[in-house]
Amino acid sequence: MDIPRSWRLRNQRYLLEGNACTSCDKKHFPPVLVCSECKSRDLRPFTFSGKGKLYSYSTVYQAPGQFEAFVPYIVALVDLEEGPRITTQLTDISPDEVRIGMPVEKVIRKISEEGERGLILYGYKFRPPVD
Amino acid sequence: MKMSMKPSLPVGIVGYGAYVPRYRLPATEIARLWRGGQDNAKLPVKQKSLPGPDEDTITMSIEAAHNALKRAEVDPALIRSVWAGSESHPYAVKPSSTIVAQALGIAPHTTAADFEFACKAGTEAMQAALGFAGSGMAQYALAIAMDTAQGRPGDALEYTAAAGGAAFIVGPAKDAVAILEGSFSYTTDTPDFFRRSYQKYPEHGNRFTGEPAYFHHISNSVSILMEDLGLTPKDFASAVFHQPNTKFPKKVASQLGFTSAQIHTGLLAPVIGNTYAGASPLGFTAVLDAAKPGDRLLLASFGSGAGSDAFSFVVTDKIEGIRDRAPSTSDYVERSVEVDYATYARWRKKIRHH
Missing domain, CATH: 3.40.47.10 (Thiolase/Chalcone synthase)
Incomplete structure (x- = not known):
């Protein structure tokens, strides 16, 4: 991800900042320009709690270059408590510990590194709650 | 003074x-x-x-x-x-x-x-x-x-x-x-451990990291702080010292007059190792997790180079209310x-x- 793009999206990646429709209250992540429920264009920023449930997952063994350091890792679909289903990685878990429906929470982790000299990209991943 | x-x-x-x-x-x-x-x-x-x-x-x-x-x-x-x-x-x-x-x-x-x-x-x-x-x-x-x-x-x-x-x-x-009662820092030029620019791993002075570095600096920061505040080891419910291993914090505690019961809760090095800058502050969180209102707590770090920061805190009754939020x-x-x-x-x- 280039620097301007990663900078522009930093609050989405760090804080799960999406938006909510002011007419029907549907929550969106990533943020949208038009509400998919009621077609309203009147949306306000909304920060998600970071709590959710695992909907489905797949374990990656053959990864694109910037993710090779993390193989094997788990790509998941997580249903956020507030509604949206998002694509994310799971962390702090091995493939044999994963169960569909398990509760998960947001943490901030390294997503990738642009080689030895470039940017380190941080963002959300999900893991089983600690306590 | x-x-x-x-x-x-x-x-x-x-x-x-x-x-x-x-x-x-x-x-x-x-x-x-x-x-x-x-x-x-x-x-x-x-x-x-x-x-x-x-x-x-x-x-x-x-x-x-x-x-x-x-x-x-x-x-x-x-x-x-x-x-x-x-x-x-x-x-x-x-x-x-x-x-x-x-x-x-x-x-x-x-x-x-x-x-x-x-x-x-x-x-x-x-x-x-x-x-x-x-x-x-x-x-x-x-x-x-x-x-x-x-x-x-x-x-x-x-x-x-x-x-x-x-x-x-x-x-x-x-x-x-936990309210701060006072803090004291003791610093000298003591090259017991260092890492030069662009080097991946640090160098250390083997036994030199003990007496003139760890023990000298912590003993001074803690004893001067206690003397200044008019306190003795008996006044503290718990004490946390920098913990590069299991032995050093036990030894410095005993030299200063603290019992093993006073350092037990905050001594995490045996099961997680030396978390460097994180070590004594992390031990201090374990002590706060267990502390009662009115407890007086000592925190003493050590940093190579070298120096030690000592702090005395007194726990308030607000501790019970916030502990379980995280x-x-x-x-x-x-x-x-x-x-x-x-x-x-x-x-x-x-x-x-x-």
Whole structure:
């Protein structure tokens, strides 16, 4: 991800900042320009709690270059408590510990590194709650 | 002459948070590889904590500070400093604290900086935060003590170089769970351990790291602080000393007149290793998890180079109300998964795939 793009999206990646429709209250992540429920264009920023449930997952063994350091890792679909289903990685878990429906929470982790000299990209991943 | 340092406004810790990654490398695994298990009977710790492949000082700082925010229930926008003490900042130039501030919703109305003083970078940040809030320049200040320490393969320090730490939100004494009574720092030019620019691993002075470095500096910071405040070891419910291994903190405690019961709760090195800048502050969070109102607590760090910061805090009745708002230090210490040396070598980039 280039620097301007990663900078522009930093609050989405760090804080799960999406938006909510002011007419029907549907929550969106990533943020949208038009509400998919009621077609309203009147949306306000909304920060998600970071709590959710695992909907489905797949374990990656053959990864694109910037993710090779993390193989094997788990790509998941997580249903956020507030509604949206998002694509994310799971962390702090091995493939044999994963169960569909398990509760998960947001943490901030390294997503990738642009080689030895470039940017380190941080963002959300999900893991089983600690306590 | 008054020696100890105390800001003009009464201040204390209003929130605290811990973080330890979930992986552990048993010391016997290192001994097996490098010593044929010959030193199994005299290992400095049982195991050490190890960050996962997607963790570093920044991600770990964010989680510890997030826990501190949950306990303090302070609006992140009211925090006026993000000060992160570590010797393993991921960037040489680009403050870890800027990323932490953004990720927690503290940015942009804040100052941010990274502190460096080997293993006492974290308590240095705490001391600065106490002064910042205590001068009235800030209502709330965030100080972080965190490290992902690197040990040279086969070196004595590889057994202990671990990962973890803590974060503290400092603010007015009326909101505090532990009020500062005083702090004292003792610093000299003592080159017991250092790392030059562009070097991956530090150098250390073997036995020189003990008497003239660790013991001399901690003994002085703690005894001068106690004398100045008119206190003796008996006045403290708990004490936490920098813990590069299991032996040093036990020995310095006994030299100063503290009992093993007083240091037991905050001594985490045997099961997670030496978390460098994170070590004594993390032990201090374990003590806060167990503290009762009225308890007096001692925290004494040591940083190579060398210096020691000592603090005396008194716990307030607010402690009971905030404790369960975030995972306890033992929740993190106990969620442990053992890995082997090969996994450790890959994750810590001691071997590469190209």
